[in-house]
Amino acid sequence: MPDLSPSITRDAALREVVRRIEEDVIFGRLAPGARLIEDRLMARHGASRHCIRQALAQLEQAGLVRREKNVGATVRSYSADEVVKIYEVREFLTRQAALMIPLPAPAEVVTELEVTQARYRHCVDTGDLRGVHEANDAFHLVLFSACGNPYLVRTLQDYMGLTLPMRAKNLADRAGRAASVRQHDTMIELLAGRDRWALAQLCVAHLQNSKSDYLARIGSDLSRGLAVVGEGASDDRESGGPRAAEKTRTKRQ
Numbered sequence: 001m002p003d004l005s006p007s008i009t010r011d012a013a014l015r016e017v018v019r020r021i022e023e024d025v026i027f028g029r030l031a032p033g034a035r036l037i038e039d040r041l042m043a044r045h046g047a048s049r050h051c052i053r054q055a056l057a058q059l060e061q062a063g064l065v066r067r068e069k070n071v072g073a074t075v076r077s078y079s080a081d082e083v084v085k086i087y088e089v090r091e092f093l094t095r096q097a098a099l100m101i102p103l104p105a106p107a108e109v110v111t112e113l114e115v116t117q118a119r120y121r122h123c124v125d126t127g128d129l130r131g132v133h134e135a136n137d138a139f140h141l142v143l144f145s146a147c148g149n150p151y152l153v154r155t156l157q158d159y160m161g162l163t164l165p166m167r168a169k170n171l172a173d174r175a176g177r178a179a180s181v182r183q184h185d186t187m188i189e190l191l192a193g194r195d196r197w198a199l200a201q202l203c204v205a206h207l208q209n210s211k212s213d214y215l216a217r218i219g220s221d222l223s224r225g226l227a228v229v230g231e232g233a234s235d236d237r238e239s240g241g242p243r244a245a246e247k248t249r250t251k252r253q
Helices: 010-026 038-045 049-061 080-099 107-126 129-145 150-162 164-171 174-190 196-205 208-224 242-252
Strands: 065-068 072-075
Touching: 010 038, 010 049, 010 129, 010 164, 038 049, 049 065, 080 129, 080 150, 080 164, 080 196, 080 208, 107 129, 107 174, 129 150, 129 164, 129 174, 150 164, 164 174, 164 208, 174 196, 174 208
Parallel strands: none
Antiparallel strands: 065 072
């Protein structure tokens, strides 16, 4: 990956580094629990140590990175129990928001969803993973905002962010993207009818592939050891991950 241009402002450079590391995390190029070593990130992104530390701090606030004393920064990982419990809450919020959408939905809501879905489909067809992620979140925000309760929507957004490391990799999978497009189309169709329960059930079912995929990934990663970031994020298979972090914590106790 080329170094950042010297002409880019400091803030713009920081945003770019955050975006790059974020994409490595959410699209699975960095495994849950992978260690994020500053020197290697500096070399990979052509950035200063100060910039890398600021980027990691922002990603920690976003819930994608965990920083611990004597361990350093790692990709945020969740246990199977945590994943199940987090998704229980997200599924509850999703179902409630869907049930509160008035049906048939207002024409302006349907129109906005159709426009967003067209952008989503274009990103899927062209392989624009960043665009896929952004258009997908925009689609669901438009959909659930139709429930009329901004506090519910805000809480749902919080859980969408919390599950980002778990769900985004599924959008990098071709079959997963195709299934997502079909389900979005069906959601729009259901908005023209009166079956709120069918809409709510589909919205909850829409979450299941990413949850199952993440649970399978963390089970596989724990069995073979986890990646460490280096020159190529997908090529590093040194020490690190939840087990290594746990061993370090145990030694300190």
